[in-house]
Every structure is written in C-alpha cells, then in structure tokens.
Amino acid sequence: MRMPSPFVPCAIALAASALVSGVMATPSAAPARMTQADIIKAAAPSDWRRLDPDNTVVMEVQGKPVIIELAPRFAPRHVANIKTLTREGYYTGSAIVRVQDNYVTQWADPADEEKEKDKLKPLGTALASLPAEFSIAYKGLPLTRFTDPDGWAPVSGFVDGMPVAADPRTNKAWLAHCYGTVGAARSTKPDSSNGTSLYAINGQGPRQLDLNITVVGRVVKGMEVLSSLPRGPGPMGFYDKPEQYVPITRARLLADMPADERPAIEVLRTDTSTWRQLVEASRHAIGGWAVRSALHSNICNRSVPTRDIPSASQQP
Amino acid sequence: MRMPSPFVPCAIALAASALVSGVMATPSAAPARMTQADIIKAAAPSDWRRLDPDNTVVMEVQGKPVIIELAPRFAPRHVANIKTLTREGYYTGSAIVRVQDNYVTQWADPADEEKEKDKLKPLGTALASLPAEFSIAYKGLPLTRFTDPDGWAPVSGFVDGMPVAADPRTNKAWLAHCYGTVGAARSTKPDSSNGTSLYAINGQGPRQLDLNITVVGRVVKGMEVLSSLPRGPGPMGFYDKPEQYVPITRARLLADMPADERPAIEVLRTDTSTWRQLVEASRHAIGGWAVRSALHSNICNRSVPTRDIPSASQQP
Numbered sequence: 001m002r003m004p005s006p007f008v009p010c011a012i013a014l015a016a017s018a019l020v021s022g023v024m025a026t027p028s029a030a031p032a033r034m035t036q037a038d039i040i041k042a043a044a045p046s047d048w049r050r051l052d053p054d055n056t057v058v059m060e061v062q063g064k065p066v067i068i069e070l071a072p073r074f075a076p077r078h079v080a081n082i083k084t085l086t087r088e089g090y091y092t093g094s095a096i097v098r099v100q101d102n103y104v105t106q107w108a109d110p111a112d113e114e115k116e117k118d119k120l121k122p123l124g125t126a127l128a129s130l131p132a133e134f135s136i137a138y139k140g141l142p143l144t145r146f147t148d149p150d151g152w153a154p155v156s157g158f159v160d161g162m163p164v165a166a167d168p169r170t171n172k173a174w175l176a177h178c179y180g181t182v183g184a185a186r187s188t189k190p191d192s193s194n195g196t197s198l199y200a201i202n203g204q205g206p207r208q209l210d211l212n213i214t215v216v217g218r219v220v221k222g223m224e225v226l227s228s229l230p231r232g233p234g235p236m237g238f239y240d241k242p243e244q245y246v247p248i249t250r251a252r253l254l255a256d257m258p259a260d261e262r263p264a265i266e267v268l269r270t271d272t273s274t275w276r277q278l279v280e281a282s283r284h285a286i287g288g289w290a291v292r293s294a295l296h297s298n299i300c301n302r303s304v305p306t307r308d309i310p311s312a313s314q315q316p
Numbered sequence: 317m318r319m320p321s322p323f324v325p326c327a328i329a330l331a332a333s334a335l336v337s338g339v340m341a342t343p344s345a346a347p348a349r350m351t352q353a354d355i356i357k358a359a360a361p362s363d364w365r366r367l368d369p370d371n372t373v374v375m376e377v378q379g380k381p382v383i384i385e386l387a388p389r390f391a392p393r394h395v396a397n398i399k400t401l402t403r404e405g406y407y408t409g410s411a412i413v414r415v416q417d418n419y420v421t422q423w424a425d426p427a428d429e430e431k432e433k434d435k436l437k438p439l440g441t442a443l444a445s446l447p448a449e450f451s452i453a454y455k456g457l458p459l460t461r462f463t464d465p466d467g468w469a470p471v472s473g474f475v476d477g478m479p480v481a482a483d484p485r486t487n488k489a490w491l492a493h494c495y496g497t498v499g500a501a502r503s504t505k506p507d508s509s510n511g512t513s514l515y516a517i518n519g520q521g522p523r524q525l526d527l528n529i530t531v532v533g534r535v536v537k538g539m540e541v542l543s544s545l546p547r548g549p550g551p552m553g554f555y556d557k558p559e560q561y562v563p564i565t566r567a568r569l570l571a572d573m574p575a576d577e578r579p580a581i582e583v584l585r586t587d588t589s590t591w592r593q594l595v596e597a598s599r600h601a602i603g604g605w606a607v608r609s610a611l612h613s614n615i616c617n618r619s620v621p622t623r624d625i626p627s628a629s630q631q632p
Contacts, residue, residue, distance in 0.1 A: 152610060188605055202519075212601070303418070
C-alpha cells in the first residue's frame with residue numbers, strides 16, 4: 001500500500017488535516033520525538049473539552065451530522081442571530097444552494113435564491129439587519145500564538161479552538177478563512193449579512209476573504225459531508241436547478257437536543273501544552289515515512305483533533 | 317443573493333480558485349485597476365497555450381474527464397513511466413481507492429490494495445522501480461517569481477504553469493503541494509514510487525509533503541470530479557470495501573485521442589505579463605465587493621485559468 005502520508009491509523013478520530021504539519025507555538029531547542037498520534041494518545045483528560053451546548057449547531061445533511069461551533073467572542077451579534085434562527089427552525093428545510101470547488105459550500109433559503117418573495121421563510125424574532133463583525137480587539141486576546149510567519153497577517157494562532165490572525169498595529173484580530181471556517185454570506189454592502197445564508201470553506205483557505213466578511217465559527221466535525229457534494233454547474237458554483245439543492249433536513253442547537261442524540265465528541269483544547277507539542281511535532285519529520293522536516297506550518301495547515309468521548313466518562 | 321465572493325460570472329472557464337488572491341510577480345507602484353476577469357478577457361491569443369499532447373493524461377471518472385498535465389522537467393523518469401503505463405492501459409480499469417478529506421484522492425490497482433497478487437495488473441514495459449525525483453536544480457529555472465513570502469520556502473513562483481518552491485542555498489527547486497497537485501504515492505522507502513499509484517491534493521495544500529515525495533504534475537481541469545467523491549470510511553480515507561472503489565473507466569494520453577475527442581481547452585501561460593497582472597490584481601480589493609486588500613498571496617492560493625478554445629481557432 002503506497003501512501004503520500006507517513007501517518008498510521010489510530011483509534012482517535014483525528015480530523016484529516018490534523019495529520020498535516022503545523023507551526024510551533026513554543027519553539028523547543030530539540031526536535032520533538034513523539035509522533036502527533038502519540039502526543040494525542042498521551043493527552044490528559046483535561047486537555048480535552050466538550051462542545052459548548054449553547055454555541056454549537058448540529059445540522060443534518062443527507063442523514064449525516066455537520067457540527068458547527070460558533071464563535072461568540074468574535075461575532076456576538078451574528079452568533080446570537082444564528083442561534084435564534086436555529087431555535088426557531090429557520091435552517092431546517094433550508095438547503096445547500098452552492099458548492100464551488102476549492103472555495104465554498106453555501107446554504108440559504110431556497111426561496112431567496114429563486115427570488116420567490118412570497119415563499120420566503122419567516123425570520124421570526126431574528127434580526128434582518130446586523131452590523132458587520134469583521135474583527136475584534138487584539139489586545140488581551142488569549143491567543144496560542146504560532147511563531148512561523150503567516151504571510152497574511154503579522155500575528156496568527158488559535159483562540160477557543162479556532163484559527164485567528166491579528167495585527168497589533170491596528171489592534172485587530174479576526175477569524176481566518178481556513179478549511180472548514182464558517183462565515184455569513186453578504187451582498188455588496190459590508191453590513192448585509194444576517195446569518196440567513198452561511199458558507200463553509202471547502203478547499204485551500206481563501207485568506208483574502210479575511211476582514212472582508214463576518215466569520216461566525218467553524219465546522220468541528222462533518223466537513224466531509226459538505227465538501228463531497230456535487231459542485232454546482234452554475235456561475236460561481238451555484239446549483240442552477242432547484243432539484244439540485246441539497247436539503248438541510250434539520251438544524252438544532254446542541255443544547256436543545258436530547259442527551260442521547262447529542263454527538264458524543266470532545267475537542268482538543270488549543271490553550272494547552274499538548275496542543276503546543278502537537279503543533280511543534282507537525283513541523284518535524286517524525287515516525288519513519290518523511291525524510292525532510294518542513295520546519296514550518298501555519299494556522300490553516302493545522303486542524304484541531306476531536307475524539308469520541310471515552311465511554312467511562314459517559315456514565316453518570 | 318448573498319455571496320462570500322465579489323466575483324461575477326464570466327464566459328471564460330475560470331478555475332474556482334482563479335477567483336482568489338495571488339501574489340505580485342512584478343510589483344507595480346499603483347494598485348491594479350482592472351479586475352481579474354477583465355485581465356483575462358483582455359488577454360492576447362498568445363497569452364494562451366494548448367495542452368502538450370505528449371504530456372497530458374485524460375482520465376475518465378464517472379463519465380467525466382480529469383485532465384492532468386505532467387511535469388517532465390521536474391520528474392522525467394516518473395513522467396516517462398506514467399506515459400508508458402497510460403499507453404499500455406494500466407490505469408484503464410484501475411480505481412480510486414482512497415479519498416481522505418482535506419488531503420488526497422488516490423488511485424491504484426485495486427488488486428494491489430486487496431493484496432491479490434495473482435490479479436495484479438501487469439506493468440508491461442513500464443519500470444517497477446524508479447529513483448526518487450523530489451527536486452531539480454534551481455539555477456537556470458524559468459521561474460515567474462512571487463514576491464510575497466511563501467513561508468514554506470525562500471523562493472516561490474510558477475514554472476510551466478505549475479506552482480514551484482525553491483531554495484537557492486541548496487540549489488533545489490520542487491513542485492509544491494497545492495490543491496490539484498498530482499504526486500506518485502510511495503511506501504516507506506523514498507524511492508518506492510513508480511507511478512502505479514497516484515494522488516491529487518483535494519484540500520488545503522499539505523506543503524509538508526514537499527521534498528518528501530515525487531510530484532508528477534497537476535490537474536488542469538476536472539479536479540471537482542476527484543474532490544467531490546465520497547470520503548473513504550477506512551483509516552486515512554481508504555475505501556474499506558472493494559465495491560466502494562470508483563473506477564477509472566479509461567485513461568489516455570492526449571496525443572493518442574482522436575482529434576474530436578480531445579478536450580478543447582487552453583491554459584493561460586504563466587510566463588506572461590498577463591499572468592503577472594492577474595497575480596498582482598488578486599492582491600487588491602477591486603470591483604466593489606471587497607473592502608480590504610490582502611496585499612498578499614501565495615502560490616497555492618492561485619490557480620491558472622483555462623478557457624475553451626475559441627471556435628474560430630478550431631477551424632482548419
């Protein structure tokens with residue numbers, strides 16, 4: 001079996017790109033000796049966290065869950081609106097209307113796409129208009145910083161498990177457009193997003209979108225459901241016939257799901273020394289297959305591992 | 317219609333990621349004024365080139381063409397072997413055996429995956445063993461250089477329409493792992509690839525693979541066929557049941573195809589001022605939607621536009 005990867009299977013549910021290189025957060029003098037899989041295996045229980053029930057949306061697409069963690073720290077108004085839209089059933093029965101290869105998978109109210117104004121889903125108590133939330137203050141942000149140059153921004157790292165870029169000169173920090181990043185689609189006006197149409201990045205991170213649109217979170221698990229859909233034949237990857245739309249059969253806030261239906265996963269914390277070790281290890285050729293260490297990575301080249309909640313801890 | 321993109325449809329068959337930012341090759345003092353679509357529209361006929369019939373493989377997957385340009389300059393031995401394998405029918409009837417999300421789509425002889433030695437496809441006159449071809453000399457390479465820092469390598473740019481990284485200190489240059497890059501899968505030994513199993517990158521460019529494996533070319537068109545396949549449920553995205561394999565129903569060298577079956581596309585040359593303009597334009601917010609210029613890009617963030625051959629030039 002020939003492979004373009006040195007990595008061996010492991011019981012932990014690694015996201016695919018957890019298997020690619022990263023950047024050291026705290027450079028160490030000696031190269032790391034443990035493989036990424038070994039570091040994850042050796043992680044302490046406290047290195048893992050549960051999903052925040054109040055800020056996680058679980059969508060069902062083609063019978064499979066797509067788990068999205070929202071980022072209230074970065075886009076509080078949008079996140080509040082998205083939670084309202086979720087709770088009031090807006091996304092249930094909406095659909096994926098656009099899949100542009102190596103760019104975005106986007107969902108919306110099909111009636112909005114078809115310009116059928118009389119069939120538009122009601123917004124309920126959600127707001128139709130919100131301010132743009134492109135960035136927040138950098139100062140004071142608990143950033144686990146990457147030290148290799150990002151190129152797109154002077155500073156980069158992870159906050160709350162999400163890839164973040166920042167510019168200390170302007171005191172701005174923002175969620176970066178990496179694979180799986182979820183944003184709120186907008187039209188020409190910067191403040192024209194309200195969360196009724198969202199997109200997830202399905203290819204190389206289009207970082208030029210950073211600071212141009214409101215990012216609301218990221219897909220923690222299930223991105224492959226959105227990335228493996230047929231590409232839309234229309235301009236910019238829009239599906240050009242309503243029958244091509246892929247229904248979102250249900251969307252619920254994790255907090256509103258019965259306990260036995262909740263996805264039983266944990267996410268590795270990114271404010272831990274385990275995460276820093278993992279990032280550092282990813283810069284080195286460790287484990288036999290690779291012959292050359294990149295000694296470099298970046299925030300879009302790393303993804304945050306998840307695992308099934310160990311069965312012992314599921315017991316009351 | 318809300319969009320995470322400022323770009324409007326245009327008649328030219330732009331690859332999806334031709335719509336994302338790039339890096340200036342020749343910085344200009346004033347920001348570019350033309351949109352990328354306008355620059356492509358204004359390109360001269362001589363800015364476009366035909367596919368090289370002797371170094372292009374056309375695979376058919378699910379009835380759709382996947383067009384791969386080979387890179388004889390970078391991996392002459394592998395490319396020669398892949399051409400022999402193609403001409404002698406090795407890939408026809410082989411299959412996609414692995415799709416790992418945000419990593420690779422990989423194809424091979426299914427019997428090799430299933431360890432059915434008696435059913436292995438014959439190699440014919442192709443070689444079973446080849447030297448590793450991880451890099452070539454940098455000196456003298458006709459590189460259209462990008463000036464923004466790449467991070468993964470001191471020098472980066474395009475050669476023969478392909479993304480290339482280089483290190484002048486070691487006099488090495490190599491094809492970079494970007495979206496659509498095609499490489500020759502190997503096992504633990506660096507010289508264990510022979511082209512019988514190939515992979516294409518289907519997500520964020522895993523640049524840590526650079527200099528660790530032989531890259532043989534890139535998917536010029538049809539990458540969405542490979543990227544939208546179901547992800548494999550097995551470890552590292554391998555399909556775990558033979559019935560999941562996606563057949564490659566046919567693979568031919570472009571030169572061996574009847575004229576009326578050849579894909580009638582042209583590729584924008586990357587050694588032109590039009591390409592440099594396009595790359596520079598991608599660094600700027602132009603055209604109304606974006607409010608902020610990234611003033612940065614990198615080789616994996618750009619893809620090379622293709623277009624249908626204008627009908628006039630198809631006439632004898």
